[in-house]
Amino acid sequence: MNTLLSADGIAKSFGPTRVLSGIALSVAPGEPVGLFGPNGSGKTTLVNILSGLLLPDAGTVRFDGKEITRLPLDARYRLGIARTFQIPHPYPALSVREAVRVALSAGNRGEGGGTREDEEGPAEDLLARTGLFNQRFVPCAQLSQGCLRRLEFARGLACRPKLLILDEIFSALSAADEEDLTALLRAANRDEGTAFLLVSHNPPLLKSLCRRILVLEEGRIVRERTV
Amino acid sequence: MRNAASFRAPKVSLRGGTPPARSTWRGGGWLAAGIGLLLLFPLSSPDAFFLDVFTTGFLLAVFAASWDVVGGVSGQITLGHALPFGAAAYACALLTSFAGWPLPLAVGAAVLLAAVVGAGIGTLSAPLTGPFVALLTLALGEIAHEVAVGHTFFSGPGGYAWGGEGGIPVALPWRDASPFSSYYAALAFLCLASFGMLRFLRSEAGLILRAVAGSPVTAQASGVPIARFKRLAFAVGSAFAGAAGAGFVLHVGRATATDLSLELSFQAATFAAVGGRGTIVGPVVAALVLHLLFQGLSLPPSARVLLYALTLLLALRFFPGGVVGTARDLASRPGGKEGGRSPRRRGRNRNGEGAP
Amino acid sequence: MHPLLQVLLDGLFTGAAYALMAAGMALILGVVKVINLSHGAFFTLGAYVAYVLAERGVGSPIAAAPLAAVIAFAFGVFLGKSFVNPVRSHPFALPVGTLACALLFEQAAQMVWGPHPLSIEAGAPWVGPGGLVIRRWGVIAFLSSAALLGGLKWVLSARPGLPLRLIAEDEEIACSLGMDVEAIRYLTFGGACAMAAAAGALLSPSGAVTPTMGRAPLLLSLVVVIVAGMDSVAAIFLLSIGLGILGNACAWFLSPQWSYVALLVAVCLLLSARPAGIVALAGRRD
Numbered sequence: 001m002n003t004l005l006s007a008d009g010i011a012k013s014f015g016p017t018r019v020l021s022g023i024a025l026s027v028a029p030g031e032p033v034g035l036f037g038p039n040g041s042g043k044t045t046l047v048n049i050l051s052g053l054l055l056p057d058a059g060t061v062r063f064d065g066k067e068i069t070r071l072p073l074d075a076r077y078r079l080g081i082a083r084t085f086q087i088p089h090p091y092p093a094l095s096v097r098e099a100v101r102v103a104l105s106a107g108n109r110g111e112g113g114g115t116r117e118d119e120e121g122p123a124e125d126l127l128a129r130t131g132l133f134n135q136r137f138v139p140c141a142q143l144s145q146g147c148l149r150r151l152e153f154a155r156g157l158a159c160r161p162k163l164l165i166l167d168e169i170f171s172a173l174s175a176a177d178e179e180d181l182t183a184l185l186r187a188a189n190r191d192e193g194t195a196f197l198l199v200s201h202n203p204p205l206l207k208s209l210c211r212r213i214l215v216l217e218e219g220r221i222v223r224e225r226t227v
Numbered sequence: 228m229r230n231a232a233s234f235r236a237p238k239v240s241l242r243g244g245t246p247p248a249r250s251t252w253r254g255g256g257w258l259a260a261g262i263g264l265l266l267l268f269p270l271s272s273p274d275a276f277f278l279d280v281f282t283t284g285f286l287l288a289v290f291a292a293s294w295d296v297v298g299g300v301s302g303q304i305t306l307g308h309a310l311p312f313g314a315a316a317y318a319c320a321l322l323t324s325f326a327g328w329p330l331p332l333a334v335g336a337a338v339l340l341a342a343v344v345g346a347g348i349g350t351l352s353a354p355l356t357g358p359f360v361a362l363l364t365l366a367l368g369e370i371a372h373e374v375a376v377g378h379t380f381f382s383g384p385g386g387y388a389w390g391g392e393g394g395i396p397v398a399l400p401w402r403d404a405s406p407f408s409s410y411y412a413a414l415a416f417l418c419l420a421s422f423g424m425l426r427f428l429r430s431e432a433g434l435i436l437r438a439v440a441g442s443p444v445t446a447q448a449s450g451v452p453i454a455r456f457k458r459l460a461f462a463v464g465s466a467f468a469g470a471a472g473a474g475f476v477l478h479v480g481r482a483t484a485t486d487l488s489l490e491l492s493f494q495a496a497t498f499a500a501v502g503g504r505g506t507i508v509g510p511v512v513a514a515l516v517l518h519l520l521f522q523g524l525s526l527p528p529s530a531r532v533l534l535y536a537l538t539l540l541l542a543l544r545f546f547p548g549g550v551v552g553t554a555r556d557l558a559s560r561p562g563g564k565e566g567g568r569s570p571r572r573r574g575r576n577r578n579g580e581g582a583p
Numbered sequence: 584m585h586p587l588l589q590v591l592l593d594g595l596f597t598g599a600a601y602a603l604m605a606a607g608m609a610l611i612l613g614v615v616k617v618i619n620l621s622h623g624a625f626f627t628l629g630a631y632v633a634y635v636l637a638e639r640g641v642g643s644p645i646a647a648a649p650l651a652a653v654i655a656f657a658f659g660v661f662l663g664k665s666f667v668n669p670v671r672s673h674p675f676a677l678p679v680g681t682l683a684c685a686l687l688f689e690q691a692a693q694m695v696w697g698p699h700p701l702s703i704e705a706g707a708p709w710v711g712p713g714g715l716v717i718r719r720w721g722v723i724a725f726l727s728s729a730a731l732l733g734g735l736k737w738v739l740s741a742r743p744g745l746p747l748r749l750i751a752e753d754e755e756i757a758c759s760l761g762m763d764v765e766a767i768r769y770l771t772f773g774g775a776c777a778m779a780a781a782a783g784a785l786l787s788p789s790g791a792v793t794p795t796m797g798r799a800p801l802l803l804s805l806v807v808v809i810v811a812g813m814d815s816v817a818a819i820f821l822l823s824i825g826l827g828i829l830g831n832a833c834a835w836f837l838s839p840q841w842s843y844v845a846l847l848v849a850v851c852l853l854l855s856a857r858p859a860g861i862v863a864l865a866g867r868r869d
Contacts, residue, residue: 376840
């Protein structure tokens with residue numbers, strides 16, 4: 001099967017407003033794809049539909065050959081589709097390490113729990129990769145915006161996803177954070193074959209990271225260019 | 228594994244890299260002292276009345292902790308926690324007095340029933356959020372209460388009608404339990420149950436439940452099947468509530484409709500609010516203190532409910548984190564926050580709690 | 584045939600009074616965006632005010648309702664300002680706290696007036712065609728409620744009601760327009776409590792005044808608001824009357840306990856069957 005994710009005929013309206021119409025796209029295994037569009041073009045709605053947070057009014061989504069249109073967010077994560085949020089909602093009472101452990105254990109890889117706080121483990125590994133190792137005991141709610149994005153990354157990578165959907169994860173980041181996270185994304189794509197769909201309104205970034213860029217405008221994909 | 232230092236980690240104090248101080252050791256000292264005092268108390272030959280007050284206090288403390296599993300740790304505000312408590316009580320009574328079951332079997336079945344009831348409540352309330360969960364559980368509890376008040380059963384021998392306000396008696400294998408043995412049995416039960424619930428809190432399932440309570444969307448996006456875990460929270464909390472209910476009915480000898488009342492459900496929420504939601508230990512302490520205070524002063528029932536309501540309102544207003552939360556904040560004040568609930572954080576809760 | 588007509592008529596009157604309460608609940612849910620579990624206690628407060636007045640010889644609900652409304656308004660504003668407003672978005676503190684207020688009032692009423700049902704002299708009713716008993720207080724309740732709700736509908740659709748509708752729709756815009764959202768919130772809360780108390784006073788001659796009499800009306804107004812929504816006063820009025828008739832029929836043919844249980848079951852069914860509607864109600868908070 002050459003297609004990892006495919007969406008066909010996706011349409012969504014909120015009341016009288018038609019946000020998406022006739023969206024069709026596909027992502028191949030290990031392919032880095034970008035999604036570009038101005039504000040209000042429907043990017044986040046599309047991401048929500050692809051990740052399982054919203055049901056489309058029409059159309060189908062397929063992953064690895066199976067239809068997943070009605071599958072909820074958590075089931076998709078366990079299948080290997082992870083997504084990050086543009087505005088993260090951190091756990092108010094959990095530490096960074098605990099947040100990652102939740103993703104590790106719920107993602108059914110089974111190695112998340114049971115390690116004591118001073119032991120090394122898969123959580124620590126993930127935290128080190130995303131640069132959060134020195135903050136692993138900080139409560140999530142106290143993290144800066146850049147660290148919250150890193151945590152989103154860690155959470156997304158915890159299930160060793162086949163597809164990572166990133167909703168504006170690089171917007172409003174400091175240069176250092178952006179550099180670290182782009183390196184991380186490239187490494188995940190190169191070393192683990194993680195395909196990703198990167199939503200952004202930053203064309204240079206998209207060009208440097210993605211092999212193919214879809215352009216979304218007023219709810220339709222108007223252009224597709226290969227980098 | 229990549230070297231952690233190869234990444235330009237953002238500037239942060241070193242404390243983020245060290246585990247939080249084992250404040251539980253300090254708390255453990257207090258706990259041991261408390262248990263010791265409780266063990267020694269009956270040796271001072273107190274009145275049987277006070278022994279009885281303590282005994283029911285221990286059972287209520289388990290009830291309070293079981294509420295905390297659902298409402299504190301897992302964030303499912305239930306105003307119908309008396310339902311599994313009373314269901315187990317009535318099950319014990321009916322199974323022993325009507326069906327003639329031996330007591331241990333009846334108690335086991337009662338706790339199982341409470342867990343099943345809890346799972347049912349959890350299933351119904353899973354798609355709901357916050358205040359609507361409270362409303363649904365309130366309604367379910369009240370339905371059970373009305374059924375218990377209104378329904379009468381016919382007893383075997385004697386031909387009396389049981390049920391209604393009078394309740395249903397339990398067929399106990401012992402004649403008259405000595406207040407001392409009741410006291411120590413209840414205390415042992417409290418220690419065991421609290422230990423069990425604390426272990427649950429610290430387990431992986433407990434961590435996931437805390438995540439679901441803190442930010443359901445993030446938990447879902449981390450692969451957590453929310454509905455299943457909400458159901459688990461209710462089932463576990465209700466099982467312990469049922470155990471407390473069975474213990475209560477063994478002590479009192481009768482299951483009455485007040486075991487299903489809204490006032491009792493409300494008491495559980497009060498203990499948690501005063502003690503500190505999500506701590507398990509806080510509600511236990513609050514239950515003991517408040518129950519001893521109000522019951523020990525032999526106040527009439529309506530005055531007690533009034534005082535509970537007042538206490539809750541004062542706690543909500545002045546001690547949002549409860550006793551344990553405030554104690555944690557005071558203890559960690561010099562070094563900064565250690566993850567306890569600080570009153571200042573209340574405004575930020577909107578970010579973390581609830582779906583976007 | 585006759586008992587049914589009687590039940591219908593009495594249900595019409597009680598339903599109209601409940602409509603006042605339901606409209607109050609809708610206001611609270613829409614503007615303050617909370618589920619107020621103490622709403623029933625204000626209903627009870629109104630009934631007891633009417634009882635106290637009747638003891639002093641003023642038996643008319645027309646006198647009792649405004650006084651009850653004023654007292655309830657004062658209490659409601661105090662409660663809204665000191666408790667509801669600061670604690671609004673707290674999923675724990677709000678329902679549990681308002682329940683605490685309700686229980687507080689129930690127990691206080693029990694301590695002052697005792698748990699036994701009290702009754703108020705209703706005065707001789709009119710007798711209509713075919714022996715139909717038309718209770719005077721019922722007519723007053725119906726007319727007052729219709730008038731008040733008509734007034735409310737007019738206020739909401741005209742300029743004075745604009746702040747309320749705006750806050751219900753989008754609080755940020757209301758804030759940025761310079762409206763004192765906090766004040767409007769606790770004033771609305773007080774007003775809604777006043778409506779509940781007026782309903783209680785109007786209905787007090789109908790039967791027993793007990794400390795816990797407000798629980799059923801609280802559930803009823805919740806059911807009405809969940810089903811009829813918060814947007815149409817007319818829908819609230821009609822649905823309340825429908826439920827009033829149903830409840831009366833239930834109480835007459837079965838027993839008052841059964842009508843309470845039926846209400847509880849209705850709440851559970853509604854909450855289980857319409858999570859989407861509930862989410863929309865809850866989502867307005869954000």
